[in-house]
Amino acid sequence: xxxxxxxxxxxxxxxxxxxxxxxxxxxxxxxxxxxxxxxxxxxxxxxxxxxxxxxxxxxxxxxxxxxxxxxxxxxxxxxxxxxxxxxxxxxxxxxxxxxxxxxxxxxxxxxxxxxxxxxxxxxxxxxxxxxxxxxxxxxxxxxxxxxxxxxxxxxxxxxxxxxxxxxxxxxxxxxxxxxxxxxxxxxxxxxxxxxxxxxxxxxxxxxxxxxxxxxxxxxxxxxxxxxxxxxxxxxxx
Amino acid sequence: xxxxxxxxxxxxxxxxxxxxxxxxxxxxxxxxxxxxxxxxxxxxxxxxxxxxxxxxxxxxxxxxxxxxxxxxxxxxxxxxxxxxxxxxxxxxxxxxxxxxxxxxxxxxxxxxxxxxxxxxxxxxxxxxxxxxxxxxxx
Numbered sequence: 001x002x003x004x005x006x007x008x009x010x011x012x013x014x015x016x017x018x019x020x021x022x023x024x025x026x027x028x029x030x031x032x033x034x035x036x037x038x039x040x041x042x043x044x045x046x047x048x049x050x051x052x053x054x055x056x057x058x059x060x061x062x063x064x065x066x067x068x069x070x071x072x073x074x075x076x077x078x079x080x081x082x083x084x085x086x087x088x089x090x091x092x093x094x095x096x097x098x099x100x101x102x103x104x105x106x107x108x109x110x111x112x113x114x115x116x117x118x119x120x121x122x123x124x125x126x127x128x129x130x131x132x133x134x135x136x137x138x139x140x141x142x143x144x145x146x147x148x149x150x151x152x153x154x155x156x157x158x159x160x161x162x163x164x165x166x167x168x169x170x171x172x173x174x175x176x177x178x179x180x181x182x183x184x185x186x187x188x189x190x191x192x193x194x195x196x197x198x199x200x201x202x203x204x205x206x207x208x209x210x211x212x213x214x215x216x217x218x219x220x221x222x223x224x225x226x227x228x229x230x231x232x233x234x235x236x237x
Numbered sequence: 238x239x240x241x242x243x244x245x246x247x248x249x250x251x252x253x254x255x256x257x258x259x260x261x262x263x264x265x266x267x268x269x270x271x272x273x274x275x276x277x278x279x280x281x282x283x284x285x286x287x288x289x290x291x292x293x294x295x296x297x298x299x300x301x302x303x304x305x306x307x308x309x310x311x312x313x314x315x316x317x318x319x320x321x322x323x324x325x326x327x328x329x330x331x332x333x334x335x336x337x338x339x340x341x342x343x344x345x346x347x348x349x350x351x352x353x354x355x356x357x358x359x360x361x362x363x364x365x366x367x368x369x370x371x372x373x374x375x
Contacts, residue, residue: 063324073311074319160323184356184359188359191355
């Protein structure tokens with residue numbers, strides 16, 4: 001009986017890792033069979049997992065303790081972006097200023113709309129500041145949030161929400177908007193929905209995917225470098 | 238066996254093996270993480286690893302075929318790596334209700350605006366450029 005807690009952690013890790021991967025694989029198959037936006041693995045798998053965790057009375061703490069290794073694979077996945085970016089170097093070199101214009105416009109829009117919408121809805125203080133950097137990938141966003149006076153942990157939740165919802169929205173928007181070039185499709189997904197958007201872009205095509213991966217990393221770097229300036233500006237508001 | 242022939246053998250082995258390529262991606266990530274920890278940079282280790290790999294690829298110190306399959310392996314199922322993080326919602330029950338609804342509006346509205354502006358800016362610049370690049374030929 002005394003060894004049960006340790007046992008629990010190991011069994012829990014094995015159980016939840018297996019369930020997470022299995023649900024993802026099932027969701028992926030479903031989506032391949034019926035490609036509707038509401039059947040996207042990024043929508044179906046988390047909803048099914050939350051339902052499972054609630055049914056089995058598992059807390060987030062207990063769940064993530066055993067499955068954190070899956071999230072940390074985002075690190076090597078970022079390294080892997082180097083290959084598609086290198087393979088599309090000719091396109092990127094030719095169109096770098098077009099991409100720069102899109103990244104700048106997107107970053108500014110992101111901050112302004114988050115600030116304006118939050119203010120309109122009566123969300124103030126640290127909560128509003130935590131919402132500002134939500135379009136970047138998590139480590140960048142948390143660094144910026146900390147710098148400008150937000151709550152990094154809360155920002156991390158908003159970043160995930162933005163990625164998941166953004167990847168779904170991006171797919172719907174691309175189907176309805178008159179955006180044709182691979183360059184614009186990739187930039188839209190990479191700037192708007194960071195890694196999740198980049199994963200979506202790779203599903204669409206290699207050019208789209210490499211552009212999304214590149215702009216995601218550049219937007220993150222750009223914002224981290226700009227954060228002290230932004231913090232100064234916010235103190236004046 | 239000369240040094241050169243050993244190098245060629247290793248290279249051929251890496252080009253053929255998915256496991257070795259995945260290991261290579263991991264190694265660069267690990268090195269990037271260590272560099273970030275040592276220097277205290279506000280940048281994820283993966284980004285440093287990515288920049289290093291890009292420089293090595295561009296300077297032809299490593300061949301793209303040594304990493305291509307390994308990289309594809311990671312990218313193909315990247316969505317899976319986001320799934321566990323979504324369960325953070327379990328810890329933020331306060332977000333279920335009016336407050337969560339407001340935040341949802343900010344996230345959805347803001348993201349739609351960012352995507353619309355970015356996509357249209359890039360698409361318009363791209364069309365304007367290809368139009369002007371084509372003009373002198375006419």
